Amino acid sequence: MERKRRPVTRVLQGKKMNCAPDGEKNIKTMKRRRILLTLLSLLLSAGIMTAQKTLKDIEGSWMGKLSAGGVELRLVFNFTLSEADTIKATLDSPDQAAQGIPLGSVTLAGDTLYISAPMLLGSYKGAMVSDSLVTGSWTQAGKSYPLDVRRQGAPVVINRxxxxxxxxxxxxEDVTFSNKVENFDLAGTLTLPEGSGPFPAVVLISGSGAQDRDEALLGHKPFLVLADYLTRNGIAVLRYDDRGVGKSKGNMSRATSLSLADDAEAAVTYLLTRPEINNKMIGLAGHSEGGLIAPIVGSRNSNIAFIVSLAGPGVSGYNIILKQTRDISAVSGVSEKDIEETISTNSKLFEMVIAEADQRQLAKDAMEWYNKELDGKAVTTEERKDLMAKFTQALLSVNNPWFRYFLAADPAEYWSQVKCPVLAINGEKDLQVSAEMNLPAIKSALKKG
Incomplete structure (x- = not known):
């Protein structure tokens, strides 16, 4: 009877090795395992190195472009590290001429960067894909927008x-004049051509929102440019800070287009006191909302010699904003279904704003109505929470005297009473105030007058 051969075991450097006939195969297997262990170790080391990114890795300035509502804006995050290894962050928006906006906490966990922006009701979250690129999104007022930022080697310079x-x-000349209706002073700049005059003059009236005398917006100063050109060509120009802005007194929070017309009329009254001005040739040039304020003044003041409307309205704010919402949403890639749903919601909300002057009652009624609207829709708890947050934000922006007046006011009421020459200019590519909708309405109203 043949006996089975026992494997011979040898000890080599403290390790046992099997020298049986299949020992060579085992040795190869062990080598493969060692290689795999080595690769795994390298991968783990790489993961540990990635996770060990510190705030020092983001120190400096990072810029990206944010696209929202058909507008592209540059945003710059600035990170400064202190000696105590704490980080200070600010935000610049070069195209809006905004610098040094304080940001909140900044955290870097692994390759994930998170920045809070409490002053803007916003935040940023991104992933560091390299030492010079972070890909992520900016969230503000319940909406998120893609925003990739790159490390900057030099400060951003705006060329205008x-x-x-x-x-x-x-x-x-820096000047001040008084609104006698509400008894406060407005401040502005009067530019006068060389010579003794008297010169024709124009008052520049800014668009909606709190604007300075240059109507500075997105890094541009259109009223400064207009004033320079007109004055070089023999026309005096008075441009002023809106009430509550710059050196002007007064309060913008309760103002409407109707009360802002008193400010523009005060500017005309001031020009009538200046000997350098031809008091038979004083006109108004209004941009956007200023294109509504101008005919309000022109309809009641016989001293107005001419009106220039720049992107001004010819129909009510109700119609303008619904058209604006549709056009901007379409170019932003929003689906037709979502556009129709937004239009439907906004239409109802605007009707409620126009009908109810009591702001507290409006807020109560609007929230109750929208909650019932959501009851009839198949939305999850999380979706409902998100939709309610967006609706609340929208309600806050429209529940005020200015918006109520703007929604309800019919510019045709004022244009039809204007007796002086009018030049109305609207841009075909303007998604804010549609030329197709507003120019024919202005023309029609003027003919009725």
Whole structure:
């Protein structure tokens, strides 16, 4: 009877090795395991190195472009590390001429960067895909927008070659004048052509929102550019800070287009006191909302010699905003279904705003109505929470005297009473105030007058 051969075991450097006939196969298997262990170790080391990113890795400035509502804006995050290894963060929006907006907490966990922006009701979350690129999204007022930011080697510089530079071939004077209706002073700049005059003059009236005398917006100063051009061509220009802005007194929070017309009329009254001005040739040039304020003044003041409407309205704010919402949503890639749903919601909300002057009652009624609307829709708890947050934000933005007046006011009522020459200009590519909708309405109203 043949006996089975026992494997011979040898000890080599403290390890046992099997020298049976299949020992060579076992040795190869062990080598493969060692290689796999080595690769796994390298991968783990790489993971540990990635997780060990610190706030020092983001120190400096990072810029990206945010697209929202058909508008593209540059945003710059600035991170400064202190000696105590704490980080300070600010935000610049070069296209809005905004710098140094304080941000909140900044955390970097692994390759995930999170920045809170409590002053803006916003936040940023992104992933560091390299030492110079973070991909992520900016969230504000319940909406998220893709925003990838790259490390900047130098500060962002805005080039605005159209802005006039001194010395100027005309006189520029800081002036103040009074709104006698509400008894406060407004401050502005009067530019006068060289010579003794008297000169024709125009009052520039800004668009909606709190604007300074240059109507500074997105890094541009259109009223400064207009004033320079007109004054170089023999026309005096008065442009002023809106009430509560810059050096002007007064309060914007309760103002409407109707009360802002008193400010513009005060500017005209002031020009009538200046000997350099031809009091038979004082006109108004209003941009956007200013294109509503101008005919309000022109309809009641016989001293107005002409009106220029720049992107001004010819129909009610109710119609303008619904059209604006549809056009901007379409170019932003929003589905037709979602557009129709938004239009339907906004229409009902605007009707409630127009009908109810009591702001507290409106807020109560609107929230109850929208809650019932959601009851009839198949939405999850999380979706309902998100929709209610968005509706609340929308309600806050429209539940005020200015918006109520703007929604309800019919510009045709004022245009039809204007007797002076009018030049109305609207841009075909303007998604805010549709030329197709507003220019024919202005023309029709003027003919009725």
């Amino acid at each position: 070659p159209q802005e006039p530079k001194p010395p100027f071939p005309y006189k520029s």
